[in-house]
Structures are given as C-alpha cells and as structure tokens.
Amino acid sequence: MKKIFIYVFILLYFTQCSSVKKNNEHLTALIPIDQLKSDVDFTYKKLQNLHPQLYWYTSKSVLDYKFDSLKSTIREPITPLQFYKKLSPVVAAVRQGHTYLYPASMQVTKKETKALIKKGTGPFSQFDFDFFDNKLYVVNNKSYDKSIKEGSEVITVNGIKPLALIEEYNNYYSSDGYNTTLKTATSGKRFTSYFTVENGIKDSLTYTLKYKDSIQLITIRRHKDDSIKKKEPKTQKRITALDRAKSRTIRRKKRVNGYKADSKNYNRNLDFIEKDSSVAIMKIRxxxxxxxxxxxxxxxxxxxxxxxxxxxxxxxxxxxxxxNEIVDLYSYLADSTFVFLDKSEVVSKSSLIEGAYFNGGSFGVKILKAIYAPIVYSYLLLTVHKDTSGKKYYATQTKPHKVNTNPFNGKIYVMINGGSFSASSLISSNLKSSKRVTFVGEETGGAFNGTVAGFMPVIKLPNSKLKIRIGLMMMAPHHKTEIKGHGIFPDKEISTTLEDRLKGNDPELNWILNDLITNQ
Incomplete structure (x- = not known):
C-alpha cells in the first residue's frame, strides 16, 4: 500500500510539472489564424448557449458586429496573450462583471513556489498600493527600505508607467453595467497582477518614486527577514484546563469569524464604538x-x-x-416577511448540466458525474420551469422568508463603495427599500437590478487555451430601480482621499457619527 501511495505522489508531481511546462511553452507559441478565428466563434457560441442575459446591456446586433469585426482583424498568427488582448474587450462588452476572460500567464510548480517563498518576500508584496486621481501611490511601506515615504507616487516600475498599464487593462474586464467605481476602487490592487502578466515574477524591481518635489530611484529586491529567528524548541509545559479552554475559544473564533492568515484579520467583526454600546459596527469583508x-x-x-x-x-x-449567507444576514435586518430574489433566469436545463455540472474535473471525476447525471437532471426538471413567455427559470431563495426571531429594529447605516460587488450589492438592493437604512459612500460596483452569476464555470478555449468564466444564472433582487446599469447610489456620497488613507481617517464613519449626534 505504501508503494502505491509513493507511486501516485510521484505521478501527480510529474503530471503537474509537465502541465506547467506545457502551459509556459504555449505562451510563446504563435497560434494559426484559422484556430484563432475558431476560438472567437467558440467563445461567442458558449456565451449564447450559457449566458441568460447576454444582450442586457449590449444589443445582439452590436455584439454580433463586435465578434465579426474581431475575426477580420486577425490577419497573422499571434501569441495567447496577444489574442487575449483582442478577445477580452469583446467579452467585456457584455458588461457583466462575473463574465470575463483570464489572461495567459506564466505558471510555477509547487517546488518553484516553495523556492520563491524560501527566498523571501517579493518586491511587490513589500508595499500596499492604492489608486487616487489617476495616480498610483505607496500607502503602506512594509519593505526593508524605510527611506520610502508612505504617500509616494509611483512614477514607473521597471520603466513602465502604472497609469498606462491600468488604462490598458481596464478595457479587458467590466463591472456590472455602466458604473466606473469598481475599476477605480480596485485598480491599485490589480496593478501588480497586470504587471506580472506582462513581465512575469521578478526578484527585483526598480521604482521611480515621487514624494512632494523629490524624485527617488530605488531597487527593491526579494527580501528574507533575518530578524525572524528560528523557533526555539518548546520546553515541556503542563497544559492546564484553562489553556485548553482558551485554545478552543481561539479556534472557534477563527472558524466562525473566518480568520484570514495572509492579512492576519477576521472576515467578520462586530464592535461597539460608543461607551454605552448604543452603536454597533459590523464589518463584513x-x-x-x-x-x-x-x-x-x-x-x-x-x-x-x-x-x-x-x-x-x-x-x-x-x-x-x-x-445563503446574505439571506441569513438579511433576515435580521428586514422590516417584515420577505422574498429575497426573483426567480433566476437560465438559458435552459442543459446549460446548467453542461456549464455547471459537467464542466471541469479530472477524467475520473467526469465518469462519476456521468453516473449521477440522471439524478441531477431529474432535480433540474423539478427546479427549472418555463414561464408564459418561454423563458426558463431556476428557483432559489424565491419563497417568502420570515424575519429572524431576534431581528434588529433600529437605525441602520450601510457603508458602500466601488469594491462592493455581487452578493454585497444584492443585499444592498433589498436594504435600499427600507426607510430605516441610510447608505453612505460611493456607488457600488455591482448593479442594483441584479447580476449574472450563481454557477460560474471556467471553460477552456480549444486552441489558444485561454479560459473564460461565464455566469449561468440571472440573479435579481426582489427590490429594483428604474435606473438601468448602475449600482446602489449612496444617500450621502463620500469618497476616501489619499490623505484619509495615510492618516487612517474614515470620512464615511465620521459622517455617520456626526449624523447621529445631529439627529438625536
């Protein structure tokens, strides 16, 4: 038995190495014209067969024209990344944030990943960046070079201007609808990914930084913190019942609140910010x-x-x-018995089978799926129905829900911004109907009237090997707006500035606390 496990481990290791090598070799390969055009047709056909609201924001005639025009621009063999830059803007024209093309990028094996970790923190990970007024700034310096001031503008990285790269890649994905706040809110975090796609993983980067009127040219290398000493062997200590109780409490909090080891914080937090605990603040990341x-x-x-x-x-x-989480949270905040979602439109029963069930997995997993397919299809027969217009719907969270037995009946403020997307927009849409709720911040990145998400298979294009993610379910909140293609607008619009970020100032929270004092 032991020999079998060793054999399987070796087989998996070499399979993974072979897959990574094959992927990386493919990145520089020139794909023939006919194969590229075939992938364009394949992409559009998959979107038509799986996406239930393909023409919500962009008409069929316009989208037809975009795909046809794209094929006419392919006049010579190109690499997968070059093809990505041609095809992704057309996919982004659907204007659905959950549907997008993944860029072709270098992969590393587990062995290579371990080697990089052993060499230390990379030159991007030593900083936190944010994007304000079309400029990229260092907002947190975690590097070994403490001469770098927080608030320094990043003029170039290895000679590349951040704004140029951000503006280019903004064409390759979309928010839901027409809002721009999602891209503004996430550009600072996405920049490092864009750079890595174009240039690969680097052990050193040369930054041109500007702080006030001073220009600084500095190279940051991968760095291992030598100050972290190896842990000394622990001396045997008698573990008491109190120690065990504390350990259980910590483990439970990590499980319930959702501990994030990379950022060393919790996904959910509840705090009270007034001495009399009259104001509770719930942060859900x-x-x-x-x-x-x-x-x-x-x-x-x-x-x-x-x-x-x-x-x-x-x-x-x-x-x-x-x-199911946002429905559970909403049950504590709703004013009365509620329906959370309208019926979710799908293209067909077969779109769920093809896209969500059969897509992905190893050969063995696909065999198991084939065995259980009759059961799954029988379930879909009961849950997917056709209405009088001929459209097909999948029923989920469409029945009336009772308000929780321990609801909150007081005043509610909801802080939102462009990074509030998908599920956080769905719950915000329903909360917007309540007179008890005041929204503060910026327009959400997710649309008010719903999004196409739910099951979201990732499908590989046959020739370029690019991957596209497609939402299969039109998920619409029960409460809607007549404004098409925009998110939830705040009742009080406030934007965080660079100065706020550097000083740890929270203007949205400050406004809420002042509003509470004013309206006492």
Missing part, C-alpha cells in the same frame, strides 16, 4: 469564509443585550460570496 450562522446569531443577541439602537454595516470592498 466578504461573504465566503467562515461559519456565518453562529456569527450572526451571536452578534445580534449581543446587540440586543447591549440595547444598541444603531447598526453600521460596513460592506466596503466586499466582493461578494455566498447567497
């Missing part, structure tokens, strides 16, 4: 990590116990996550 039900149950019990009359829900930079 995403809806996709941690055991959410006990968190919300215990949080709203604590809010009731402390007699808090105001709740501040912070959904800024929350990119979304699980539908």
């Amino acid at each position: 995403s809806f996709n990590k941690g055991d959410f039900r006990p968190f919300y149950k215990e949080s709203f019990r604590k809010i009731e116990k402390y007699k808090s009359n105001t709740l501040i829900l912070d959904l800024r930079d929350n990119g979304g996550g699980r539908l």
